[in-house]
Amino acid sequence: MDVSVIIINHNTKDLTAQTVESVLAATHRASFEVLVMDNSSNEAQRYLGMKDERVRVFSGVENHGFGHACNLGAKKARGDFLLFLNSDTIVHDGAIDAGAAYLKENPSIGVLGLRTVLPDGTLDSGCKRGFPTPLAALYYFMGMDKKHPDNPKYGAYHQTFIDPEKNSDVDAVSGACMLVPKAVYEQVGGFDEDFFMYGEDLDLCYRIKEKGYRVVYFADGAITHLKGQSGLHQKSKPIIYHFHHAMLLFYQKHYRKQYNPFVTGLVYTGIYAKYGLTLLKGKMSREKGGTAGV
Numbered sequence: 001m002d003v004s005v006i007i008i009n010h011n012t013k014d015l016t017a018q019t020v021e022s023v024l025a026a027t028h029r030a031s032f033e034v035l036v037m038d039n040s041s042n043e044a045q046r047y048l049g050m051k052d053e054r055v056r057v058f059s060g061v062e063n064h065g066f067g068h069a070c071n072l073g074a075k076k077a078r079g080d081f082l083l084f085l086n087s088d089t090i091v092h093d094g095a096i097d098a099g100a101a102y103l104k105e106n107p108s109i110g111v112l113g114l115r116t117v118l119p120d121g122t123l124d125s126g127c128k129r130g131f132p133t134p135l136a137a138l139y140y141f142m143g144m145d146k147k148h149p150d151n152p153k154y155g156a157y158h159q160t161f162i163d164p165e166k167n168s169d170v171d172a173v174s175g176a177c178m179l180v181p182k183a184v185y186e187q188v189g190g191f192d193e194d195f196f197m198y199g200e201d202l203d204l205c206y207r208i209k210e211k212g213y214r215v216v217y218f219a220d221g222a223i224t225h226l227k228g229q230s231g232l233h234q235k236s237k238p239i240i241y242h243f244h245h246a247m248l249l250f251y252q253k254h255y256r257k258q259y260n261p262f263v264t265g266l267v268y269t270g271i272y273a274k275y276g277l278t279l280l281k282g283k284m285s286r287e288k289g290g291t292a293g294v
Contacts, residue, residue: 003096004079013044023085037073113127116222124176167218
């Protein structure tokens, strides 16, 4: 089998159904299966599946975060490639076929991220990204990428200097649509489950690049991301906590040893100055045994 499409349903039954249907309708040449990992807390929002032998639903998955559910799905997957796909996406015609064929032709690629557009047709900037080094993050927050989008230094965070119409090597792609050879995924141990939600895609790309594989933005296949219907755009305190906790975790894991204490202090101060109370409350909740839903 070519591709195992892994979708996490967490209280998004209708969106999940729409995504599954788009996969079935848009994929013609690649052999595939769809695995829906359901960790819903709301029984009425559980995804019950459909009468199609290519779709397998696993209900009652404990909610230990996005990466945890993806790792469970990967263990059950039978495809040579794993496509991690958000439940709020719509696959464009032929996108999975094109992505799988490109990976077969280019074994040096460890991660392929499909071009991702928003409902209005504009590019979702998260689908081609640089790693959030302190300097890249600083230029981004200063708005330098908007002033100098063609400059690789100032546009490093969102790779604004890369033509969105061309396939390109990048640092990282979005977990909303990430195609990974299963052998590579297993080689690096899958998603790091310390990232409850957000940041796990950056971390996976970082570790795969460390193994010498390429991470590629794939312009020849696309999805639509219905951003705003779930995730960070809900602006709930638990979600904001997990987003910024992921920023800290990524820095601690990959960058802290590379920078002196002064730079580290600036990074921590920058995050806590804006989100300190939310981070503190989230930390206290987790220490008491609470978990935030996703």
